[in-house]
Amino acid sequence: MIKRILECAGIKSGTIGTLGIIIGDKRIPTNNTTPESYEIQKAMRDMVTDGCKAMIVEASSIGLKWHRTDAIEFDYGIFTNFSHDHIGGAEHKDMQEYLECKAMLFKKCRLGLINRDDEKWQEIIKDATCEVVTYGFDKNADYVASNDSLLSTPGFLGARFDLSGKREMSVDVAIPGHFSVYNALSAISVCSQMGIENEKILEGLKTVAVKGRVEIVPVPGNYTLLIDYAHNALSMENVLTTLRKYNPNRLITMFGAGGNRPKVRRYEMGETSGRLSDLSVITEDNSRFEDVMDIIEDIKVGLAKTDGKYVVVPNRKDAIKYCIENAQEGDIIVLAGKGHEDYQEIKGKKYHMDERELIAESLEELGIR
Numbered sequence: 360m361i362k363r364i365l366e367c368a369g370i371k372s373g374t375i376g377t378l379g380i381i382i383g384d385k386r387i388p389t390n391n392t393t394p395e396s397y398e399i400q401k402a403m404r405d406m407v408t409d410g411c412k413a414m415i416v417e418a419s420s421i422g423l424k425w426h427r428t429d430a431i432e433f434d435y436g437i438f439t440n441f442s443h444d445h446i447g448g449a450e451h452k453d454m455q456e457y458l459e460c461k462a463m464l465f466k467k468c469r470l471g472l473i474n475r476d477d478e479k480w481q482e483i484i485k486d487a488t489c490e491v492v493t494y495g496f497d498k499n500a501d502y503v504a505s506n507d508s509l510l511s512t513p514g515f516l517g518a519r520f521d522l523s524g525k526r527e528m529s530v531d532v533a534i535p536g537h538f539s540v541y542n543a544l545s546a547i548s549v550c551s552q553m554g555i556e557n558e559k560i561l562e563g564l565k566t567v568a569v570k571g572r573v574e575i576v577p578v579p580g581n582y583t584l585l586i587d588y589a590h591n592a593l594s595m596e597n598v599l600t601t602l603r604k605y606n607p608n609r610l611i612t613m614f615g616a617g618g619n620r621p622k623v624r625r626y627e628m629g630e631t632s633g634r635l636s637d638l639s640v641i642t643e644d645n646s647r648f649e650d651v652m653d654i655i656e657d658i659k660v661g662l663a664k665t666d667g668k669y670v671v672v673p674n675r676k677d678a679i680k681y682c683i684e685n686a687q688e689g690d691i692i693v694l695a696g697k698g699h700e701d702y703q704e705i706k707g708k709k710y711h712m713d714e715r716e717l718i719a720e721s722l723e724e725l726g727i728r
Contacts, residue, residue, distance in 0.1 A: 360532075360546035361415050364563030368555045373406035375399060376417030378570065378699055382409050393422025396429060420460040421450060428467060435549045436468035436489065439541065441479040458482060465489050472548045474541060475500045492525075492552065494544040501525050502548045507540045511605045513581040516573070516691070517565075522547065528557050532564045535573050536601040571698025573598060576718055578683070579727050582690040583607075586714050588698025590617065590644070592627035595695060599635040608689030609637040613678050614696045615644030615654065622657050629661025632669075639669040642678035644696045645704040675703070679714065680721040 365372045373382045375394065380387040380402045389398065393416065406414055418428050418436070441458060451457040458479060465471045465487035473480050476495035484491050494502040507520040516535040520543075522528050532543045543564050550560055568574055574586045589595040595614070602610055612632045616625040632639040641658050643651045651673050662669050672678035682692050694714055697703075703712040722728070 360534075360542055360564060360567050361549060363567040364546060364550045364555060364560050365413055365553075367563040367566075368550075368559040370413055371409075371411045372413040372415060373402065373409070373411045374415045374417075375402055376415075382406050382411065391419070391422065391427075392417050393419040393427050396427045399427065399431070418464050420457055423463040424451070424456075424460040428464075431467065433464070433468035435470050435472060435552065436464040437472045437545045437549060438465070438477070438480065438483050439474055439545055440477050441483070462486065465491075470552060472545055472552070474545065476541075492548060494548045495541075502544055502551070504540055504544055507537060509535070509537075509605055511583075513689075514575060514577055514583055516575065516583060516585075516602070516605055518543075526551050526557060526560075528561060530561060530564055533567050533575075534569070535605065537604075538601075571700070573601075574698075576715060578718065578722065580686060581688040582686040582692065584683070584686075584692045584694070584718065586694045586698060588700075589614075589693075589695045590698075591624055592631045595628055595631045596635070598693065598695070599631070602691050602693065603635060605691065607691040608687055609691075610635065611638045611640065611682060611686075611690060611692045612636040613640040613642060613682055613692070613694050615642045615646075615651075615675070616658055616696075617645045618647035618649030618654055625654060625657035626661040629658040630664050631661075633662040633665030633667030636667055639667055640678050640682055641669055641671045642675045643673055643703075644675075647704055648706055675712070675714075676717045676721065679717050680724065683718070683721050683727070684725055 362372045362374055377392050379389045382405055403414055422428055462483050465484055468489045471484060471487055471489045471491045473484060473491055473493045474495055475493035475497045493500040496504050501524050503524045504520045504522060507518060510517045510519050517531060517533045518539045519531050520540050522530055530543060532539045547560055571586055571588045576584050576586060578584050587598050589598045614632060616628055639662060641655050646654060655671055672681050679694060686692060697714055701713040702709040
């Protein structure tokens with residue numbers, strides 16, 4: 360969201376995060392959300408060379424813990440939320456360490472933008488060395504959201520809210536779900552501090568899209584088709600619960616499951632889709648060294664625990680074509696599992712496969728314009 364707003368304001372920006380290092384149209388894959396320090400430094404150099412004026416980094420708690428962002432003085436640091444995650448193994452020993460690592464960011468920046476609605480916000484800034492500005496629904500925040508609602512038209516799912524405090528405007532966000540309001544608030548707060556005018560902020564948020572994350576693909580017809588990376592039960596639960604709130608005519612979920620991964624994940628995905636979808640279209644994903652039909656049988660075990668309707672279309676392109684061909688007015692169709700990935704992994708090889716291209720091919724073959 361920040362990158363999109365800055366682009367609308369004519370400020371070229373690069374990003375580092377879950378999707379890798381992105382400079383202009385170039386994406387460099389990384390092993391971690393927050394790469395090693397030398398990778399960040401090189402990316403910064405490349406961004407400057409490419410004419411970028413801003414760098415936006417997803418500073419993970421693990422990245423902070425292992426000093427990957429050391430020697431960088433951030434102009435702005437954002438705290439979005441704190442929840443139970445990343446505990447055990449090579450991550451954090453307990454929740455207290457997790458919180459302390461997140462809080463490290465606010466000793467590395469000049470200004471902290473803090474979600475005042477999160478119950479841990481005061482602990483996060485307890486030892487902060489930066490100035491602090493807050494956002495949230497809390498009336499005492501510097502940037503206050505109110506009157507939030509969901510927006511839905513064919514080909515557009517988003518949220519709307521009113522902003523008061525340091526800035527006043529009515530905001531439309533082109534990403535579904537109530538959580539989008541919080542993300543938009545954080546983006547507004549930092550861009551406002553940078554002096555970006557309201558008009559550019561509104562333009563950025565109304566046109567923002569994240570590849571593979573509830574990414575709406577424009578199609579002819581009065582239904583909504585989107586691509587999402589949801590590839591386990593929890594992420595599927597989150598996206599389908601969010602989309603349910605838009606009261607679709609039918610919620611259709613197309614998905615498969617990865618091969619050579621725990622079978623329980625397949626059972627859980629089948630059960631989640633069966634419970635929350637009006638129709639599940641079961642297909643292939645990265646089958647790796649397993650037979651696609653064996654994976655599908657495991658998914659059906661989970662589906663059998665529900666009353667959910669389903670069809671099996673083993674080939675992913677055929678499954679996409681089936682969804683488009685059978686779409687009804689007011690439907691929301693989710694192509695889940697691949698998201699930003701542009702490949703399919705089968706028997707140790709990666710083959711090019713971009714769902715956006717498969718959608719275009721399917722529309723052409725069906726003669727839909």
